[in-house]
Amino acid sequence: MAKKTVRFIIRRQPTPESQSHWEEFDLRWRAGMNVITGLMDIAENPVDRVGKATTPIVYDANCLEEVCGSCAMLINGKASMACSALVHKLEHPVRLEPLSKFQVVRDLAVDRxxxxxxxxxxxxxxxxxxxxxxxxxxxxxxxxxxxxxxxxxxxxxxxxxxxxxxxxxxxxxxxxxxxxxxxxxxxxxxxxxxxxxxxxxxxxxxxxxxxxxxxxxxxxxxxxxxxxxxxxxxxxxxxxxxxxxxxxx
Ligand code: SF4
Ligand code: SF4
Ligand code: FES
Structure with a gap:
């Protein structure tokens, strides 16, 4: 049986000054996975959905239990905490962008x-x-x-x-x-x-x-x-x- 996958579409920006672009990833779906575990999967194997090698996504996270406040980002256009955003509860594909009111440091990491x-x-x-x-x-x-x-x-x-x-x-x-x-x-x-x-x-x-x-x-x-x-x-x-x-x- 084919393994179930989930698609992440992520806005990437290498530096605060550069133009942003989108990259797409197909990840192995697991019960209970959240947006941060998806980003960890990409870090483990940074290859986009057509097999092209890329770099791990840069984002902030620490506690992974909605305590440190660092993993805020736009998930499907809504400001949300990535560590508590369960993938099975999200609309698919899952679109990730940095918060819009703060200077992007890199990818999903912003300067708050x-x-x-x-x-x-x-x-x-x-x-x-x-x-x-x-x-x-x-x-x-x-x-x-x-x-x-x-x-x-x-x-x-x-x-x-x-x-x-x-x-x-x-x-x-x-x-x-x-x-x-x-x-x-x-x-x-x-x-x-x-x-x-x-x-x-x-x-x-x-x-x-x-x-x-x-x-x-x-x-x-x-x-x-x-x-x-x-x-x-x-x-x-x-x-x-x-x-x-x-x-x-
Ligand atoms: S939404 Fe605002 S008030 Fe609520 S925890 Fe976050 S920073 Fe604090
Ligand atoms: S203007 Fe901003 S701070 Fe005031 S109630 Fe509305 S959302 Fe809250
Ligand atoms: S990683 Fe700390 S709130 Fe999400």
Whole structure:
């Protein structure tokens, strides 16, 4: 009996500046295979579907269990995590492309540095003063922990940025993942120390006012983070700060 195969059609680009082109591969189908295992098969035997030798596909992946956030790509045109994309659930042939809103590094690997630059911009951390013993931290109520935990599940995959109509070079909008981190750290008893600075950064260019509440972000987030709720909360914090600034004038 002929072995069952699955066809991958992959957009390749050798350098950030070069033109992209498509390559097609016929892979041996196995129950439970996902997009990353398909890419591993190509790396093992980098030969296209007509038998021409090529190079392994370059892509990012690490944890292989939807935790590290690095394997985001377009799968059949939809921003998805490759390690959890089961081949038997996808339309065939399977078309793979890099995320469209980030500079291609090579093939399916993109530079998502903008996310990390924006996390720095909004000071998405809890400030600690030195490395000496500061004693116990402030207590956090279990109810606050429960509310905050879902916000902390972000894996920096950038799917919400890819899906957002407002994230582009023209607007410089930071996107839902960043706004969610602002909410998370503003709620933390120690993180609150930088709340005013975070809100100030949210009120500037590329900040909270860039959101048009299209809600694509909350629909695509693989970690089901309540992103639109975070946007509303931070929006409220920014409005209160704007009113306070007005009265202080
Ligand atoms: S609600 Fe819409 S515009 Fe706002 S961050 Fe989400 S996808 Fe973007
Ligand atoms: S908020 Fe969700 S979609 Fe956006 S980067 Fe975090 S995990 Fe990914
Ligand atoms: S490899 Fe880590 S999320 Fe997919």
């Amino acid at each position: 540095g903008v996310l990390f630059e924006n996390l720095k911009r909004v000071k998405a951390w809890v400030p600690v003063d030195g490395t000496y013993d500061l004693g116990p931290g402030p207590r956090i109520q279990p109810s606050t922990q429960e509310e905050m935990y879902p916000l902390s599940r972000c894996i920096s995959c950038c799917l919400c940025l890819e899906a957002c109509p407002e994230v582009n070079e023209r607007t410089g909008f930071v996107g839902a993942a960043i706004i969610n981190q602002v909410r998370l750290f503003n709620e933390h008893p120690t993180g609150k120390a930088l709340k005013a600075e975070r809100i100030k950064s949210m009120m500037g260019d590329g900040g909270i006012h860039g959101c048009s509440f299209a809600q694509n972000c909350v629909r695509i987030c693989p970690k089901s983070i309540p992103l639109t709720m975070s946007i509303s909360v931070v929006y409220g914090q920014a409005m209160r700060q704007a009113l306070t600034n007005l009265f202080l004038k």
